[in-house]
Amino acid sequence: MIVNPVAGMGGSVGLKGTDGEMYNRAIELGARPVTPKRTRDVLSHIKNNERITLFVAPGKMGEQYMRSDDMPFTVIGTVAGDTSKEDTKRISEEMVNSGIELLVFVGGDGTARDIYDAINSKIPVVAVPGGVKVFSSVFSVSARAAAEMIEAFVESTDLIEEEVLDIDENAFREGRLASRLYGYLLVPNVKKLLQGAKEASGISGSSVEWKKEIATYTVEEMDKRVLYLLGPGTTLKAIADELGVLKTLLGIDAIFEGKSVGKDLNEKDILALFDKYKKRKIILTPIGGNGFILGRGSKQFTPEVIKQVDRENIMVVATMDKINRLDCLRVDTGDLDLDRLLSGYMEVTVGHKEKMMVKVRC
């Protein structure tokens, strides 16, 4: 098991990643580590560990999060001071050379690329979602699902190749989602536990019309006394367009009385707005292809933020073509209790005065 200790830290502070210099910026903005909790979530959900011999990366790349009542473990490799992608690559190579059979890593798309560079298809992996950008299909749907995948591997499963994507972090920060296929990693073949890749937004004539219809209806129904937080995505942008407000495509913006009161907000900004506005609603759209409404691509909606907005005040909008290709909606906020609370059925606005009851899973 190898953990990227800085992955995910840009999320709550709205930095959309921690590549390069952005890590220091995230620290300045008060970002907190995300992956230690994810690592603990995975370990605590592995029930049948008698047949597992665990090897972990040193210090904050794994060892530090182990507890005395965990399964016995051996530390592989060394690390000094701040960690980097070179440490991820070097230690994962050392692990493979020592004869491990499965590599579990905690991080985001960047970490997946480092692992791919180091081990390619030599051994299978279980990818635990912990980064800000987690769009590659190699990732499991949650930390708990990752634990189930590890158990499935121990019980013996087939392996399949899943995609590792290269997301341009600078483009992402500028509001564009530019991705290319970087490579494939082998994973246990348990489809229901894998998140699937993001699909591109619909740009067909009908998809654009559906977005417009959803936007018109949503704006008609807006309450002037309520603060609306609009998540990322083109369907949410259509709502802003309908209001005549400029929207950051991949960020979170706030609307009150039909006007913008905050753009590209981070967790701190949102909580500050909550001090001023007592009635709040969040409007979200699922990510095409995998159905995540929370926990992917909008990490600024932290558990702290979500808990201050009741479940009934979370509105979901989606075009019919997108919703028809999804098995369900998904949440993976990093807080398992909150994920359970958000699970069940939610109303999704799919057209003018038209709603669909869709299951939310965690």
Add this chain to the structure above:
Amino acid sequence: MLKEPIKLNMNEVAYPPSKEIIETARKSLMDLNRYSDPEDMERLLGLLADYSGVPKKHIIQSPGSDLLLREIIHTYSKGRKIVIVSPSFFPTVQAAKQFATKLISIRLSPPDFDLNPDLLLDQLNEPCLVILDNPNNPTGKILLDRKMVRSIVDHRDVLLVVDEAYYEFSGVTFADMVQEHPNLAITRTMDKAFSLAGARIGT
């Protein structure tokens, strides 16, 4: 490689109607300039009543159940929320979208595609027109049982339409409950089990 495509998308029976039906239809071609004989229509109604176990006064004939469903939706959606499931019989969905002032689709989710009864009952807190295909088209799932039908029609402001187009394959029907519950309607068709999709006979 197939020489010709096999048409499956309309879920039609692959076999032609019986020889007797073909022969009778052929003979009747000479009468196409005439309207249907009311006595023949009355006789058909009697046969349909015997077949379904529902009194004649409760049966309406229609050129296909899809037209009847459309009429029902058009007439009874005024002042009512329409509740359907998704996926469902496409013409029902289309008509619901066209006429609804408020439309709720309950998604049947994989892998089981079951209908969550509580989710449906929670919707019945205002005047509703509920239209459910049982078994569901296209999943083939049985969505309703008698207890659930009773729970729905016990809501006095709710109208329930159960589309039993595939009754002959499922053997599940609530037709015998129609007399007792004025807010329950059942639609049937001769398209599927009788190999008569082109004849457009629905009730």
